[in-house]
Amino acid sequence: xxxxxxxxxxxNCLKVKFVCDRLGIAYRWIETSVLKGETRTxxxxxxxxxxxxxxxxxxxxxxxxxxxxxxxHLAEGSDLIPSDAYERALMFQWLFWEQYSHETVIAVRRxxxxxxxxxxxxxxxxxxxxxxxxxxxxxxHLARHRYFVGGKLGLADIALVAYTRWAxxxxxxxxxxxxxxxxxxxxEQDLGLARAA
Amino acid sequence: xxxxxxxxxxxNCLKVKFVCDRLGIAYRWIETSVLKGETRTxxxxxxxxxxxxxxxxxxxxxxxxxxxxxxxHLAEGSDLIPSDAYERALMFQWLFWEQYSHETVIAVRRxxxxxxxxxxxxxxxxxxxxxxxxxxxxxxHLARHRYFVGGKLGLADIALVAYTRWAxxxxxxxxxxxxxxxxxxxxEQDLGLARAA
Numbered sequence: 001x002x003x004x005x006x007x008x009x010x011x012n013c014l015k016v017k018f019v020c021d022r023l024g025i026a027y028r029w030i031e032t033s034v035l036k037g038e039t040r041t042x043x044x045x046x047x048x049x050x051x052x053x054x055x056x057x058x059x060x061x062x063x064x065x066x067x068x069x070x071x072x073h074l075a076e077g078s079d080l081i082p083s084d085a086y087e088r089a090l091m092f093q094w095l096f097w098e099q100y101s102h103e104t105v106i107a108v109r110r111x112x113x114x115x116x117x118x119x120x121x122x123x124x125x126x127x128x129x130x131x132x133x134x135x136x137x138x139x140x141h142l143a144r145h146r147y148f149v150g151g152k153l154g155l156a157d158i159a160l161v162a163y164t165r166w167a168x169x170x171x172x173x174x175x176x177x178x179x180x181x182x183x184x185x186x187x188e189q190d191l192g193l194a195r196a197a
Numbered sequence: 198x199x200x201x202x203x204x205x206x207x208x209n210c211l212k213v214k215f216v217c218d219r220l221g222i223a224y225r226w227i228e229t230s231v232l233k234g235e236t237r238t239x240x241x242x243x244x245x246x247x248x249x250x251x252x253x254x255x256x257x258x259x260x261x262x263x264x265x266x267x268x269x270h271l272a273e274g275s276d277l278i279p280s281d282a283y284e285r286a287l288m289f290q291w292l293f294w295e296q297y298s299h300e301t302v303i304a305v306r307r308x309x310x311x312x313x314x315x316x317x318x319x320x321x322x323x324x325x326x327x328x329x330x331x332x333x334x335x336x337x338h339l340a341r342h343r344y345f346v347g348g349k350l351g352l353a354d355i356a357l358v359a360y361t362r363w364a365x366x367x368x369x370x371x372x373x374x375x376x377x378x379x380x381x382x383x384x385e386q387d388l389g390l391a392r393a394a
Contacts, residue, residue, distance in 0.1 A: 049334070049337070050294075050298075050334065058283075062283060064283075064286050064287070064290060065290055066289065066290040066293040066294055066297075067293075068289070068293050069286055069287075069289035069290040069292075069293050070286075072286065072289050073282065073283075073285075073286035073289070076282060085270065085273060086255075086259060086261075086270075088270075089261050089266055089267075089269065089270035090261070090266075092263065092265070092266035092269050092270070093261060093262055093263040093266040095266075095293075096263040096264075096265050096266050096292075096293070096296055097247075097263055099293055099296055099297050100263075100296050100297065100300075100301075101247075103297075104297075104301070137246070137247065140246070
Protein backbone atom coordinates (compact mmCIF):
# COMPACT_ATOMS: atom_id res chain seq x y z
CA UNK A 1 0.00 0.00 0.00
CA UNK A 2 1.05 3.58 -0.64
CA UNK A 3 2.47 5.44 2.36
CA UNK A 4 2.20 9.23 2.46
CA UNK A 5 4.50 11.12 4.81
CA UNK A 6 2.61 14.37 5.16
CA UNK A 7 1.94 17.33 7.38
CA UNK A 8 -1.77 18.13 7.67
CA UNK A 9 -1.11 21.87 7.79
CA UNK A 10 0.64 21.71 4.39
CA UNK A 11 -1.38 22.25 1.23
CA ASN A 12 1.37 20.51 -0.73
CA CYS A 13 0.79 17.39 1.36
CA LEU A 14 -2.99 17.57 1.17
CA LYS A 15 -2.80 17.69 -2.65
CA VAL A 16 -1.59 14.10 -2.57
CA LYS A 17 -4.37 13.08 -0.17
CA PHE A 18 -6.98 14.80 -2.38
CA VAL A 19 -5.81 12.86 -5.45
CA CYS A 20 -5.84 9.54 -3.60
CA ASP A 21 -9.29 10.16 -2.13
CA ARG A 22 -10.65 11.25 -5.51
CA LEU A 23 -9.24 8.25 -7.35
CA GLY A 24 -9.90 5.67 -4.63
CA ILE A 25 -6.21 4.92 -4.08
CA ALA A 26 -5.67 3.29 -0.68
CA TYR A 27 -2.94 4.83 1.45
CA ARG A 28 -1.50 5.06 4.92
CA TRP A 29 -0.90 8.63 6.14
CA ILE A 30 2.07 9.14 8.45
CA GLU A 31 1.68 12.53 10.09
CA THR A 32 5.09 14.21 9.82
CA SER A 33 5.37 17.65 11.38
CA VAL A 34 7.72 20.17 9.82
CA LEU A 35 7.47 22.47 12.85
CA LYS A 36 8.42 19.64 15.21
CA GLY A 37 11.46 18.79 13.05
CA GLU A 38 10.13 15.39 12.04
CA THR A 39 11.40 15.91 8.46
CA ARG A 40 14.95 16.34 9.80
CA THR A 41 15.40 13.04 11.63
CA UNK A 42 18.06 10.62 10.35
CA UNK A 43 15.28 8.17 9.42
CA UNK A 44 13.41 10.72 7.34
CA UNK A 45 16.55 12.13 5.69
CA UNK A 46 17.59 8.59 4.83
CA UNK A 47 14.38 8.30 2.83
CA UNK A 48 14.38 11.83 1.38
CA UNK A 49 17.67 13.74 1.72
CA UNK A 50 15.83 16.98 0.85
CA UNK A 51 13.92 16.67 4.14
CA UNK A 52 10.62 17.73 2.60
CA UNK A 53 7.05 16.59 2.81
CA UNK A 54 5.11 15.25 1.04
CA UNK A 55 7.23 12.20 0.46
CA UNK A 56 5.58 8.96 -0.58
CA UNK A 57 6.75 5.39 -0.42
CA UNK A 58 5.16 3.36 -3.21
CA UNK A 59 3.94 -0.17 -2.56
CA UNK A 60 7.25 -1.52 -3.94
CA UNK A 61 9.22 0.61 -1.47
CA UNK A 62 10.46 3.17 -3.98
CA UNK A 63 10.33 6.78 -2.85
CA UNK A 64 9.03 9.88 -4.59
CA UNK A 65 8.88 13.54 -3.56
CA UNK A 66 7.64 16.92 -4.86
CA UNK A 67 3.87 17.26 -4.50
CA UNK A 68 3.09 17.87 -8.16
CA UNK A 69 5.34 15.03 -9.33
CA UNK A 70 3.61 12.67 -6.90
CA UNK A 71 0.18 13.78 -8.13
CA UNK A 72 1.20 13.27 -11.76
CA HIS A 73 2.42 9.77 -10.96
CA LEU A 74 -0.64 8.70 -8.97
CA ALA A 75 -3.12 10.23 -11.42
CA GLU A 76 -1.53 8.80 -14.56
CA GLY A 77 -4.21 7.39 -16.82
CA SER A 78 -7.04 8.98 -14.83
CA ASP A 79 -9.43 11.74 -15.91
CA LEU A 80 -7.56 14.21 -13.69
CA ILE A 81 -5.01 14.49 -16.54
CA PRO A 82 -6.34 15.73 -19.89
CA SER A 83 -6.04 13.29 -22.77
CA ASP A 84 -5.55 16.10 -25.30
CA ALA A 85 -1.85 16.96 -25.72
CA TYR A 86 -2.33 20.75 -25.69
CA GLU A 87 -4.62 20.64 -22.67
CA ARG A 88 -2.05 18.44 -20.93
CA ALA A 89 0.60 21.06 -21.71
CA LEU A 90 -1.63 23.75 -20.20
CA MET A 91 -2.02 21.59 -17.10
CA PHE A 92 1.79 21.44 -16.82
CA GLN A 93 1.95 25.20 -17.36
CA TRP A 94 -0.36 25.80 -14.38
CA LEU A 95 1.44 23.20 -12.23
CA PHE A 96 4.79 24.92 -12.73
CA TRP A 97 3.21 28.36 -12.26
CA GLU A 98 1.67 27.12 -9.01
CA GLN A 99 5.04 26.04 -7.62
CA TYR A 100 7.00 29.04 -8.90
CA SER A 101 4.64 32.00 -8.57
CA HIS A 102 1.76 30.94 -6.29
CA GLU A 103 3.03 28.65 -3.54
CA THR A 104 6.07 30.88 -2.93
CA VAL A 105 3.74 33.77 -2.13
CA ILE A 106 0.34 32.52 -0.93
CA ALA A 107 1.65 29.57 1.08
CA VAL A 108 4.76 31.33 2.33
CA ARG A 109 2.92 34.35 3.75
CA ARG A 110 0.40 32.03 5.44
CA UNK A 111 3.26 30.06 7.00
CA UNK A 112 4.97 33.18 8.36
CA UNK A 113 1.72 34.65 9.67
CA UNK A 114 -0.15 31.62 10.97
CA UNK A 115 2.60 29.21 12.01
CA UNK A 116 5.65 31.35 12.70
CA UNK A 117 3.26 33.95 14.24
CA UNK A 118 5.15 36.84 12.71
CA UNK A 119 3.76 40.35 12.81
CA UNK A 120 2.94 41.82 9.39
CA UNK A 121 5.86 44.25 9.73
CA UNK A 122 8.28 41.32 10.00
CA UNK A 123 7.07 39.63 6.80
CA UNK A 124 8.57 40.48 3.40
CA UNK A 125 6.39 43.42 2.28
CA UNK A 126 6.53 42.26 -1.36
CA UNK A 127 4.42 39.19 -0.59
CA UNK A 128 1.11 41.02 -0.14
CA UNK A 129 1.01 42.80 -3.54
CA UNK A 130 2.49 39.71 -5.23
CA UNK A 131 -0.30 37.59 -3.75
CA UNK A 132 -2.93 40.02 -4.93
CA UNK A 133 -1.53 39.76 -8.47
CA UNK A 134 -1.53 35.95 -8.22
CA UNK A 135 -5.19 35.95 -7.19
CA UNK A 136 -5.98 38.44 -9.98
CA UNK A 137 -4.36 36.14 -12.57
CA UNK A 138 -6.56 33.29 -11.34
CA UNK A 139 -9.67 35.48 -11.20
CA UNK A 140 -9.08 36.66 -14.78
CA HIS A 141 -8.57 33.11 -16.03
CA LEU A 142 -11.78 31.97 -14.33
CA ALA A 143 -13.77 34.63 -16.21
CA ARG A 144 -13.45 32.35 -19.22
CA HIS A 145 -13.04 28.94 -17.60
CA ARG A 146 -15.06 26.95 -15.08
CA TYR A 147 -11.97 24.91 -14.17
CA PHE A 148 -8.34 25.71 -14.96
CA VAL A 149 -7.96 23.36 -17.92
CA GLY A 150 -10.36 21.47 -20.14
CA GLY A 151 -13.64 22.41 -18.47
CA LYS A 152 -13.50 19.86 -15.70
CA LEU A 153 -11.72 19.10 -12.45
CA GLY A 154 -8.06 18.21 -12.96
CA LEU A 155 -4.64 18.29 -11.35
CA ALA A 156 -4.23 22.01 -12.04
CA ASP A 157 -7.31 22.73 -9.90
CA ILE A 158 -6.16 20.40 -7.12
CA ALA A 159 -2.67 21.93 -7.05
CA LEU A 160 -4.01 25.48 -7.04
CA VAL A 161 -6.87 25.00 -4.59
CA ALA A 162 -4.62 23.52 -1.89
CA TYR A 163 -3.29 26.87 -0.69
CA THR A 164 -5.78 29.22 -2.36
CA ARG A 165 -8.56 28.00 -0.06
CA TRP A 166 -6.37 29.10 2.87
CA ALA A 167 -5.36 32.44 1.34
CA UNK A 168 -7.18 34.35 4.08
CA UNK A 169 -4.83 32.75 6.63
CA UNK A 170 -2.02 34.55 4.78
CA UNK A 171 -3.86 37.86 5.01
CA UNK A 172 -5.13 37.85 1.42
CA UNK A 173 -8.66 39.06 0.79
CA UNK A 174 -10.45 36.51 -1.37
CA UNK A 175 -13.50 38.76 -1.57
CA UNK A 176 -11.50 40.75 -4.14
CA UNK A 177 -11.36 37.64 -6.35
CA UNK A 178 -15.00 36.50 -6.39
CA UNK A 179 -14.57 34.05 -9.26
CA UNK A 180 -11.76 32.41 -7.31
CA UNK A 181 -14.12 32.10 -4.33
CA UNK A 182 -16.76 30.41 -6.52
CA UNK A 183 -14.17 28.08 -8.03
CA UNK A 184 -12.86 27.12 -4.55
CA UNK A 185 -16.41 26.19 -3.50
CA UNK A 186 -16.83 24.16 -6.72
CA UNK A 187 -13.56 22.25 -6.26
CA GLU A 188 -14.17 21.68 -2.55
CA GLN A 189 -17.56 20.21 -3.41
CA ASP A 190 -16.03 18.01 -6.14
CA LEU A 191 -13.44 16.75 -3.65
CA GLY A 192 -15.96 16.32 -0.84
CA LEU A 193 -14.15 18.79 1.40
CA ALA A 194 -15.63 20.88 4.17
CA ARG A 195 -15.42 24.60 3.44
CA ALA A 196 -12.01 25.96 4.44
CA ALA A 197 -13.20 29.30 5.74
CA UNK B 198 6.38 26.51 -37.65
CA UNK B 199 7.01 26.88 -33.93
CA UNK B 200 7.87 30.41 -32.77
CA UNK B 201 9.93 30.82 -29.59
CA UNK B 202 9.87 34.21 -27.86
CA UNK B 203 13.04 34.00 -25.84
CA UNK B 204 15.82 35.98 -24.22
CA UNK B 205 19.26 34.56 -24.98
CA UNK B 206 20.56 35.43 -21.52
CA UNK B 207 17.83 33.29 -19.92
CA UNK B 208 18.53 29.65 -19.18
CA ASN B 209 14.78 29.03 -19.03
CA CYS B 210 14.51 30.18 -22.64
CA LEU B 211 17.56 28.24 -23.83
CA LYS B 212 16.05 25.02 -22.41
CA VAL B 213 13.40 25.23 -25.12
CA LYS B 214 16.02 25.86 -27.81
CA PHE B 215 18.12 22.93 -26.57
CA VAL B 216 15.12 20.57 -26.83
CA CYS B 217 14.25 21.75 -30.34
CA ASP B 218 17.84 21.47 -31.54
CA ARG B 219 18.19 18.02 -29.99
CA LEU B 220 14.95 16.72 -31.49
CA GLY B 221 15.25 18.46 -34.87
CA ILE B 222 12.16 20.60 -34.33
CA ALA B 223 12.21 23.61 -36.65
CA TYR B 224 11.56 26.98 -35.00
CA ARG B 225 11.79 30.69 -35.39
CA TRP B 226 13.48 32.48 -32.46
CA ILE B 227 12.20 35.96 -31.66
CA GLU B 228 14.74 37.61 -29.37
CA THR B 229 12.71 39.21 -26.57
CA SER B 230 14.70 41.13 -23.97
CA VAL B 231 13.45 41.18 -20.40
CA LEU B 232 15.86 43.98 -19.46
CA LYS B 233 14.62 46.15 -22.35
CA GLY B 234 11.02 45.61 -21.25
CA GLU B 235 10.08 43.69 -24.39
CA THR B 236 7.99 41.24 -22.32
CA ARG B 237 5.86 44.15 -21.05
CA THR B 238 4.59 45.56 -24.34
CA UNK B 239 0.85 45.40 -25.05
CA UNK B 240 1.55 42.97 -27.91
CA UNK B 241 3.50 40.59 -25.72
CA UNK B 242 1.06 40.81 -22.80
CA UNK B 243 -1.77 40.12 -25.22
CA UNK B 244 -0.10 36.83 -26.02
CA UNK B 245 1.06 36.00 -22.47
CA UNK B 246 -0.55 38.08 -19.69
CA UNK B 247 2.14 36.85 -17.28
CA UNK B 248 4.74 38.78 -19.32
CA UNK B 249 7.29 35.99 -19.11
CA UNK B 250 9.69 34.33 -21.50
CA UNK B 251 9.93 31.71 -22.80
CA UNK B 252 6.57 31.83 -24.49
CA UNK B 253 5.97 29.75 -27.59
CA UNK B 254 3.40 30.01 -30.32
CA UNK B 255 2.67 26.58 -31.76
CA UNK B 256 2.19 26.13 -35.50
CA UNK B 257 -1.60 26.33 -35.02
CA UNK B 258 -1.24 29.69 -33.23
CA UNK B 259 -1.94 28.42 -29.73
CA UNK B 260 0.31 29.78 -27.00
CA UNK B 261 2.17 28.03 -24.20
CA UNK B 262 4.42 29.30 -21.42
CA UNK B 263 6.52 27.98 -18.51
CA UNK B 264 9.83 26.55 -19.71
CA UNK B 265 9.40 23.06 -18.29
CA UNK B 266 5.81 22.77 -19.55
CA UNK B 267 6.97 23.77 -23.04
CA UNK B 268 9.79 21.20 -22.95
CA UNK B 269 7.39 18.47 -21.83
CA HIS B 270 5.04 19.31 -24.70
CA LEU B 271 7.71 19.46 -27.40
CA ALA B 272 9.50 16.33 -26.19
CA GLU B 273 6.39 14.18 -25.84
CA GLY B 274 7.02 10.74 -27.33
CA SER B 275 10.78 11.33 -27.61
CA ASP B 276 13.59 9.60 -25.75
CA LEU B 277 14.08 12.72 -23.63
CA ILE B 278 11.14 11.49 -21.52
CA PRO B 279 11.57 8.08 -19.85
CA SER B 280 9.10 5.42 -20.94
CA ASP B 281 9.11 3.80 -17.49
CA ALA B 282 6.42 5.29 -15.22
CA TYR B 283 8.60 5.56 -12.12
CA GLU B 284 11.49 7.10 -14.03
CA ARG B 285 9.05 9.56 -15.57
CA ALA B 286 7.90 10.45 -12.04
CA LEU B 287 11.52 11.04 -11.02
CA MET B 288 11.93 13.29 -14.05
CA PHE B 289 8.91 15.32 -12.86
CA GLN B 290 10.40 15.40 -9.35
CA TRP B 291 13.62 16.97 -10.65
CA LEU B 292 11.74 19.38 -12.95
CA PHE B 293 9.70 20.75 -10.04
CA TRP B 294 12.77 20.82 -7.79
CA GLU B 295 14.60 22.77 -10.48
CA GLN B 296 11.93 25.46 -10.63
CA TYR B 297 11.30 25.63 -6.89
CA SER B 298 14.72 25.15 -5.29
CA HIS B 299 17.35 25.64 -8.00
CA GLU B 300 16.27 28.38 -10.41
CA THR B 301 15.13 30.61 -7.55
CA VAL B 302 18.66 30.55 -6.15
CA ILE B 303 21.22 29.82 -8.87
CA ALA B 304 19.52 31.84 -11.62
CA VAL B 305 18.33 34.61 -9.33
CA ARG B 306 21.77 35.34 -7.82
CA ARG B 307 23.30 35.34 -11.32
CA UNK B 308 20.67 37.82 -12.50
CA UNK B 309 21.29 40.19 -9.59
CA UNK B 310 25.06 39.95 -9.92
CA UNK B 311 25.60 39.85 -13.67
CA UNK B 312 22.64 41.77 -15.10
CA UNK B 313 21.47 44.08 -12.33
CA UNK B 314 25.18 44.60 -11.44
CA UNK B 315 24.47 44.50 -7.73
CA UNK B 316 27.29 44.35 -5.22
CA UNK B 317 27.37 41.18 -3.14
CA UNK B 318 26.32 43.15 -0.06
CA UNK B 319 23.10 44.18 -1.79
CA UNK B 320 22.08 40.62 -2.68
CA UNK B 321 20.03 38.47 -0.28
CA UNK B 322 22.76 36.80 1.83
CA UNK B 323 20.75 33.57 2.04
CA UNK B 324 21.26 32.85 -1.67
CA UNK B 325 24.93 31.90 -1.44
CA UNK B 326 24.60 29.11 1.18
CA UNK B 327 21.34 27.96 -0.42
CA UNK B 328 23.08 27.66 -3.78
CA UNK B 329 25.92 25.69 -2.25
CA UNK B 330 23.36 23.25 -0.83
CA UNK B 331 21.66 23.00 -4.23
CA UNK B 332 24.95 22.15 -5.91
CA UNK B 333 25.74 19.65 -3.12
CA UNK B 334 22.40 17.88 -3.70
CA UNK B 335 23.26 17.56 -7.39
CA UNK B 336 26.82 16.47 -6.67
CA UNK B 337 25.58 13.77 -4.27
CA HIS B 338 23.05 12.49 -6.78
CA LEU B 339 25.68 12.31 -9.50
CA ALA B 340 27.84 10.06 -7.31
CA ARG B 341 25.38 7.29 -8.19
CA HIS B 342 24.04 8.49 -11.53
CA ARG B 343 25.62 9.48 -14.83
CA TYR B 344 22.54 11.50 -15.77
CA PHE B 345 19.74 12.63 -13.49
CA VAL B 346 17.22 9.95 -14.45
CA GLY B 347 17.42 6.65 -16.26
CA GLY B 348 21.09 6.64 -17.19
CA LYS B 349 20.79 8.82 -20.25
CA LEU B 350 20.22 12.41 -21.30
CA GLY B 351 16.68 13.61 -20.59
CA LEU B 352 14.59 16.65 -19.75
CA ALA B 353 15.77 16.69 -16.13
CA ASP B 354 19.36 17.18 -17.34
CA ILE B 355 18.37 19.87 -19.84
CA ALA B 356 16.33 21.77 -17.25
CA LEU B 357 19.10 21.57 -14.66
CA VAL B 358 22.04 22.30 -16.92
CA ALA B 359 20.57 25.52 -18.25
CA TYR B 360 21.54 27.62 -15.23
CA THR B 361 24.01 25.26 -13.55
CA ARG B 362 26.51 25.81 -16.39
CA TRP B 363 26.38 29.52 -15.57
CA ALA B 364 26.57 29.07 -11.80
CA UNK B 365 29.95 30.84 -11.68
CA UNK B 366 28.26 33.98 -13.02
CA UNK B 367 26.18 33.91 -9.83
CA UNK B 368 29.31 33.64 -7.70
CA UNK B 369 28.99 29.91 -7.01
CA UNK B 370 32.14 27.82 -7.04
CA UNK B 371 31.56 24.77 -9.24
CA UNK B 372 35.01 23.42 -8.33
CA UNK B 373 33.40 22.37 -5.03
CA UNK B 374 31.01 20.14 -6.97
CA UNK B 375 33.34 18.23 -9.30
CA UNK B 376 30.77 15.65 -10.36
CA UNK B 377 28.48 18.49 -11.38
CA UNK B 378 31.30 19.92 -13.49
CA UNK B 379 31.82 16.57 -15.22
CA UNK B 380 28.08 16.19 -15.82
CA UNK B 381 27.86 19.72 -17.30
CA UNK B 382 30.63 18.84 -19.75
CA UNK B 383 28.83 15.60 -20.66
CA UNK B 384 25.48 17.31 -21.24
CA GLU B 385 27.07 20.19 -23.16
CA GLN B 386 28.74 17.65 -25.41
CA ASP B 387 25.48 15.73 -25.89
CA LEU B 388 23.73 18.97 -26.83
CA GLY B 389 26.57 20.17 -29.06
CA LEU B 390 27.13 23.28 -26.96
CA ALA B 391 30.33 25.24 -26.57
CA ARG B 392 31.68 25.18 -23.01
CA ALA B 393 29.96 27.83 -20.90
CA ALA B 394 32.96 28.82 -18.87
